[in-house]
Amino acid sequence: MAYDFNDINLSRRVRCFVTKETVPGTPEFPVAADFVCPAGDPSINQSPKTTDSQEMADTLDKLDKLPGGYDPAEWTLPMYLRLGGVGVLPQGHALLRALQGKFVTGLTATVNGDITDAVTSIPYEAADGTFPPVGVIRIGTETIRYTGNTGVAFTGCTRAYNSTVAAAAVDGAAITLLTQVYQQDPSAEKFTYWQMTDWFLQFVAGATINACTVDIKNEDGVLFSFKGQGTRMGFAAIGQLAVAAAEGATAIKVELPDGRAFAKAYSRGARIQNKTKGATNGTSGFTITDIDTSTNTITISPGVPAGGWEVGDSIMGFLPPATPIGDIVLNRDTKVLIDGVKGNIRTTSLSIGVPKDYKTDELGTVYPETVVPGTRDINMDFNSYFRTADTLRFGEAFDGDELALEIQFGSAPGYRASLYMARAPIESPSLSRDSATMAIKAKISALGSRTTDSIGENSLVIGLE
Known part of the structure; x- marks a missing residue:
């Protein structure tokens, strides 16, 4: 079915993904587990810098706007805390990890001395990392929640936690941390934030978090509202194929129905699909590797699949399908x-500020x-x-x-x-x-x-x- 290019973009049709980058600043395409269901209005924007020309002439008009570099991209993403059970990564795992700096689970230690099935303080030693101040551990088949950690003992222990059975343990018995912990680190971990609003795809590469607000109240879900910046914004609209593309072709031309060139509506690094043909390259889409606006040509990888693409096919952004987590x-x-x-406590909020300074004045x-x-x-x-x-x-x-x-x-x-x-x-x-x-x-x-x-x-x- 042909797409009506007069349709107005619908705000409630939105999907978001957040993916840790392998190479900082290079767009990393998401998988289904990276899905974040927005709980409110997400946004992405980036503005180029311009300066007024200093040239003077016999006029009071401004004569030129001179383009410069770009300010950092700005983005916001609110989400509910969604959990899926013991050991399951939460919705927005990449956001929580980037907010804090690192993710730790499965730490081990050993019991220091024999313990009974009733003690509420458990001494430990030989830890292979820093256990959190509160958390859940496993000794044998028993799960135990503790509310204090002195560095040599877990205190305030609730034995037989999570429907397990309390049991004695001998000196040297293995302790395993079950809590998934987001600990602070001075590094600024980068990720790619992808957002699909109806037919319009946007992404921010080299994204980091500047702030997060956590609502604390007696109604609604637990809401984490993230905002931050990034290196570069990209996008992909919906256009139609101007010239048929044979199997294996890597260069395609996209236009509007009235024949206007439309390559400027796409960015390098975005992923696209042939909506008409249902061609999505599995769950990966086709990567835009280059844009030539002088020839209205988009270069894609991999090339056009078997059967080719026809004039009038709808070419639009692509993100993988996903369902909410937990x-x-x-x-x-x-x-x-x-x-x-x-x-x-009455209604309040926790403000977590982790500011970043993107340097924009470096030449080149x-x-x-x-x-x-x-x-x-x-x-x-x-x-x-x-x-x-x-x-x-x-x-x-x-x-x-x-x-x-x-x-x-x-x-x-x-x-x-x-x-x-x-x-x-x-x-x-x-x-x-x-x-x-x-x-x-x-x-x-x-x-x-x-x-x-x-x-x-x-x-x-x-x-x-």
Whole structure:
């Protein structure tokens, strides 16, 4: 069926994918597992720099706009936290990994001394990595959740977790971390963000995350709203084949129905398909390797498949099919623990700032290539109706106390997430009237460690249990 080129692009028909890049800055095509179902309006944009010509003549008009390089591409992508069970990667795995810096699971250690089936503190040694401050481990056939980690012992253990059976263990018994952990790293991991809005394909190569906001409330799903920048935006519209292309041809010409050349509506690095023929090169599409706007020619790889393509065939962007991953984690199950004690927190949000500086003034580069990470800024507003226990917030703020803050999302094993801040000083508490009650509001920030054997990169740990 022929495509109606007068159809207006529909905003609700949108699919997004996020894929870690093998070569930073080079578009990486996604697979089905990279799918992210947007929970709101995603966006991609990039603007070229221009300057007004300084030439003067016998006129008050501006005479020229001189093109320069490009500012970084800008993108946003909100998503619900979707989890699929123990050991299953969540929706937006590449986003969470890029936000933090690295992904860790399957760490091992050994039990240090015999333990009974009832102890709630389990000593360990010979760890092959840094276990998170809270998490889930396995010893033999028993699964155990712990709420504290001293570096030599797991404390606050819930034995027989996830319907397993508590069991004694001997000295040297193997411990395996089941929690999937997103830990902080100073590197700025790059990925490609792909977005298909109805018939229009866009992508951002060399993308990084600048900020993420996590909604904390008593309704809706747990929403992570990501935004960031990237090196280069690309795109592919929908046009029709201007000249028949035989099997094996790698150069095609695309036009609008009125005969206007249309190669400028496509970018190098985009993936396309012949919608009319259903030709998609499996789940990979055809890569645009070059664009020649002077001849209206698009070069593709691989070449045109058997049977060839005909004049009038619809040529448009392509992304693989996919379905949402797991289940949405509901906000109604959210808990906020302050020093291990449940807090009566009102609606708020956690702001995770991980700024990047894309250098745009280096000669010989049209698109920004160098990215420099900035200082993290992680904070949350503590909002609560004013109760007796909340008076502590004033004393803690005055004394500069550092609290341990844990935000727990979800309740069922395999569908639980924990955001943990070991050093979270509270700042500037204040009271205000809220209808018939009083409310307290304060700011909580997250700091990294400062001990001689552990300096930073641990102000926030994200664990999936």
